[in-house]
Amino acid sequence: MERVNDYRQIIKDFLEASIAPSPEDPNFEAQLICDRDRDHYQLVSLGWQGHRRFYSVLIHLDIKDGKVWVQKNDTDRLTAQELVEICVVREDNVFGLQPAYARADTEHSVV
Amino acid sequence: MERVNDYRQIIKDFLEASIAPSPEDPNFEAQLICDRDRDHYQLVSLGWQGHRRFYSVLIHLDIKDGKVWVQKNDTDRLTAQELVEICVVREDNVFGLQPAYARADTEHSVV
Numbered sequence: 001m002e003r004v005n006d007y008r009q010i011i012k013d014f015l016e017a018s019i020a021p022s023p024e025d026p027n028f029e030a031q032l033i034c035d036r037d038r039d040h041y042q043l044v045s046l047g048w049q050g051h052r053r054f055y056s057v058l059i060h061l062d063i064k065d066g067k068v069w070v071q072k073n074d075t076d077r078l079t080a081q082e083l084v085e086i087c088v089v090r091e092d093n094v095f096g097l098q099p100a101y102a103r104a105d106t107e108h109s110v111v
Numbered sequence: 112m113e114r115v116n117d118y119r120q121i122i123k124d125f126l127e128a129s130i131a132p133s134p135e136d137p138n139f140e141a142q143l144i145c146d147r148d149r150d151h152y153q154l155v156s157l158g159w160q161g162h163r164r165f166y167s168v169l170i171h172l173d174i175k176d177g178k179v180w181v182q183k184n185d186t187d188r189l190t191a192q193e194l195v196e197i198c199v200v201r202e203d204n205v206f207g208l209q210p211a212y213a214r215a216d217t218e219h220s221v222v
Contacts (some may be wrong), residue, residue, distance in 0.1 A: 031173075033144060033151045040144045044151075044171075046182060048138075051210050055183050057168060060155075071157060072166050098164050 003092075004066055009069065010086060011041045011061050018059065018075075035045055039063035062096075069096040069108060080108055114203075115177055121197060122152045122172050122179065129154055129170065129186075150174035172209075178220060180207040191219055 009076055012034050019030045023034040027049070043059045061071035068088050073079045080095045093108045103110045123145050130141045138160070144153040154170045170190055171183035179199050184190045191206045204219045214221045 021147075031151055033146045033149065035144045035146050035155070038142070038144065040142055040155075042144070042153075048210060052214075053208055053210070055168070055171075092126075094195075094197070097164055099159060099164070110135070 001019075001091075007068055007088060008036055008039070008065055008087060010083070011063070014086060015041060015043045015059060015081065020078075021032070059104060067094050067111075069094045071096050073097060080102070080106075081109045084108075114200075115174060118174055118179055118199060118203070119147055121194070121199060122174070125197060126154045126172070128171060129188075133191065134182050153191055163213070175205075178203045178205050178222075180205045184208060191217075195219075 012032075022076075028047040029045070031042075031044040031046065033040070033044060035041070039062055041060050041061045042057055044055070044057050046055045048054070049052055051106075056074055058074050059073050062069040062071055068083060070080050080093050080110065084090050090107060090110050094111065095103055095106050095108045098106065100110055123143075126143050130143060131154045139158040140156070142153075142155040142157065143153070144151070145154060146152070150173055152172045153168055155168050167185055168183050169185050173180040173182055179194060182190050182205075185204070191204050195201050195204055201218060202220050205213055205222065206217050206219045209217065211221055
């Protein structure tokens with residue numbers, strides 16, 4: 001339980017640090033979303049480029065059964081690897097956006 | 112402030128009720144995400160169809176400056192209209208996924 005609480009804070013800090021500083025632009029918004037009750041965590045980018053809407057979930061992490069699941073990673077960063085480096089135990093790290101059969105080829109957990 | 116608290120509950124109930132009941136399928140997950148501290152609310156659908164990953168933010172609502180913003184609606188429902196019907200004041204409802212110039216043509220708030 002204590003480790004899960006640590007993971008909650010680690011994930012929040014990780015996502016917070018991932019928000020690239022941007023000049024004040026009312027058409028651009030980076031949102032940190034933390035639902036600690038349901039253990040869903042996201043980094044969302046949204047706004048307008050002229051009349052064109054953009055909306056993207058850059059990173060989505062969950063904690064399930066004490067493990068950290070990478071549900072989405074639309075960045076060029078090795079999110080799972082970075083989480084291990086900042087102290088998520090590798091066995092507690094599930095690269096969820098690979099199908100289960102392919103996760104076995106990673107060093108991370110399968111479920 | 113009291114009205115904003117009402118909106119938080121209304122949004123949560125609205126999204127919760129929007130989760131379609133589905134048979135027990137380990138490859139499908141509907142997530143309700145509620146970040147009351149930052150006032151971001153989402154309904155996310157994710158999982159696997161065979162080896163194919165799907166991930167979709169179906170609805171994303173925010174509360175900003177006391178108003179409810181529809182940031183994303185990937186459903187065939189008239190989310191803004193439904194929110195008004197379940198008692199979000201129309202003037203507090205911003206159809207954020209239309210550019211500001213087009214919002215003036217709706218009956219909802221522009222900002």
